[in-house]
Amino acid sequence: QVQLVESGGGLVQAGGSMRLACAASGRTFSNYAVGWFRQAPGKEREFVSAISWNAGSTSYADSVKGRFTISRNNAKNTVDLQMNSLKPEDTAVYSCAVRTFGVATMPAQYTYWGQGTQVTVSS
Numbered sequence: 001q002v003q004l005v006e007s008g009g010g011l012v013q014a015g016g017s018m019r020l021a022c023a024a025s026g027r028t029f030s031n032y033a034v035g036w037f038r039q040a041p042g043k044e045r046e047f048v049s050a051i052s053w054n055a056g057s058t059s060y061a062d063s064v065k066g067r068f069t070i071s072r073n074n075a076k077n078t079v080d081l082q083m084n085s086l087k088p089e090d091t092a093v094y095s096c097a098v099r100t101f102g103v104a105t106m107p108a109q110y111t112y113w114g115q116g117t118q119v120t121v122s123s
Contacts, residue, residue, distance in 0.1 A: 001027065001112065003112075006117040013122050014123050020096075022079045034051055036049045037096075046061065051103065064090075067086075069081070096114050
């Protein structure tokens, strides 16, 4: 089993930046692809970004492409999500999740999840 803890959320003004971190413990983190998802009030959980086990492959939702960057450090068991040029519509609870195989965009394809961290972007 893998335990995931997100950090770095908070309140930021539109146009600002924020960096989220996903810290893992338990099984060998480098075996897993990691995805970031978000869920705004009254909306379904949506894919944000994902990275393969060796960072050789990444994927981004169209809504964040060019603004968000995902990276990982397997030595530290962390995956970061750098978010720039934030917009009010980016406001949501952001969660990280892991899966055994390559990057994927559907929540059901991921096995273990963190509790999430709130990101609020004010206009």
